[in-house]
């Protein structure tokens with residue numbers, strides 16, 4: 518039987534044409550027209566004034582930590598059910614995570630977040646301190662898991678009430694937006710103070726590797742571009758006014774990105790159709806928030822026989838994946854503070870992500886659905 522991968526990039530739009538243009542023009546590194554073009558087109562799509570194209574989603578998150586002013590001795594609230602790259606940047610800047618549970622959206626639970634802020638924290642000189650740890654909370658990292666949207670209405674209320682900035686990890690949620698309520702029309706990543714997107718190979722659009730940084734304050738985007746180019750303040754004389762990074766996206770990556778962005782809405786429609794086809798064929802999938810137009814990036818099937826199902830599908834040449842090992846159980850984070858983690862364990866034990874590439878055919882979906890339903894029996 519033919520192999521069906523979990524999630525692969527589809528590159529049959531203008532990718533090759535634009536890469537050819539970049540290479541023919543000799544602009545393969547961080548200079549060249551495609552980088553600003555991708556930034557402009559992405560910003561227009563996301564409804565923001567400016568965006569900074571960088572090497573990865575992880576780089577965008579690192580820059581967000583810095584722009585947010587998080588540093589040594591600070592605390593950042595983060596979910597435990599997420600990819601590790603959402604949390605590592607907290608450590609890059611010398612801060613400590615405090616781990617939160619998820620709710621049924623798989624994203625950070627706003628009720629528990631609120632309880633933590635009320636029960637475990639107190640205000641001191643304009644900052645909110647974790648009483649036990651004696652350190653100030655400088656940011657909340659919100660991850661929009663699998664293309665769903667975290668409850669940003671509640672989270673932004675808390676952020677405003679306690680004056681804690683929000684960093685949105687929208688790496689999996691390019692194209693997800695609210696179609697209801699206070700943030701009607703707002704894209705994931707543009708609601709909080711900072712937003713990070715990823716164009717890694719398995720994400721809904723790709724540049725091979727790459728990412729995008731956005732911020733509510735456009736000056737922060739300008740500054741992030743500066744930091745991403747080694748903080749060079751004078752081109753000719755190599756003057757640098759800060760410690761910067763080599764985080765800028767290259768023109769070849771951006772050329773692929775411009776072509777991918779042209780196809781994003783088409784990819785979302787296909788993923789949406791396949792999501793509903795799986796459900797119609799009797800495969801139970803976790804829902805996306807009804808107040809949201811999700812990008813349908815990953816489909817989550819819940820089963821009490823996770824490993825059996827993954828083994829069965831693997832034997833039938835179908836690639837699947839469990840959800841990430843909870844971050845607070847990884848060796849480098851096992852001593853960090855955790856607040857009432859409960860639901861995340863169940864989702865970790867029971868989720869299987871099933872194939873969701875945007876070129877999945879109806880026949881593929883039918884074959885996978887049959888195999889899931891009989892699970893080897």
Ligand SMILES: *Cc1c(COP(=O)(O)O)cnc(C)c1O
Pocket residue numbers: 572573574575576599600602603660686688689714715716717726727728
């Ligand atoms: C993919 C991903 C990242 C990191 O993006 P890269 O571009 O691979 O660095 C961060 N957080 C989450 C939740 C992701 O899924």
